[in-house]
Amino acid sequence: MPELPEVETVRRGLLPVLEGAVIARAEVNRPDLRWPLPERMADRLTGRRVTALRRRSKYLLADLDSGETLLVHLGMSGRMLISGAMLGQFHHDHPAPQKHDHVVLHMEGGARITFNDARRFGAMDLMPTEGAALHPLLAALGPEPFGNDFNEPYLAARLAGRRTPIKSALLDQRIVAGLGNIYVCETLYRARISPLTLAGDLGPKAVHALVPLIREVLAEAIEAGGSSLRDFRQANGELGYFSKHFQVYDREGDPCETPGCAGTVTRTVQSGRSSFWCPSCQR
């Protein structure tokens, strides 16, 4: 599910329940996700107040009053389900426990946050808040797409000379952090760039177009997530709200939406991942 917009939506959904609140009890139902969970995780969470809930790329970072930070990655299928809390005018009752409820945070006041992850590609870790950015999973990440460090000269420099397709380059979290398969496909469609084009072969105009379009696509997806949060149809941040806006992703065989283009959305496998694109208007 989760690329940057989904993780940001989850963060915003969790904020009212988590930030400033105390973890009364942490329930850890298995020793590992993708990797072993940190030593004594339940003990290190119990009684701790969450002082801030941040996001870096696709990672959630919950700062605790113990001086540690809880890192959470949702992998492919991870979800954060909120229950036992008032969200707007709706109260979400506790559901029956589900298969793959791996970690449950029982908050003071009765709210619960349940981390459910069927495929278990997700991860959690605890580390000192000071220097959290040096965590092995975070240290090599490129700039945030909305940050000042992500700009046209930077991107041009990172793409120059690269013999990898632009599709792969934009999925490379060291170049820009937070994009996944969906939003790379959507961005390249809007930029009218073929996913097969080698990154180093892009002209200055193409590179020029990419920075604002990446931001535009991500901002629209966050806004769509935010609007469904306001409606409380998607308090858990599940995908679905933006999917109706996809112009190419998962739309193989559909007519291209570009006005005047008679092309058909095509699926091409690149390094094992599906690229959806219009061969007529993406060059």
Added chain:
DNA sequence: ATGGGGGCCTGCCGGC
């Protein structure tokens, strides 16, 4: 250094 492919897991969907 760089680029490509395998593998980790489970669930779902379509075809037979």
Added chain:
DNA sequence: TGCCGGCAGGCCCCCA
């Protein structure tokens, strides 16, 4: 109905 192959939004690791 059941079985099987293919597919899934991520990312680390190994190999050439």
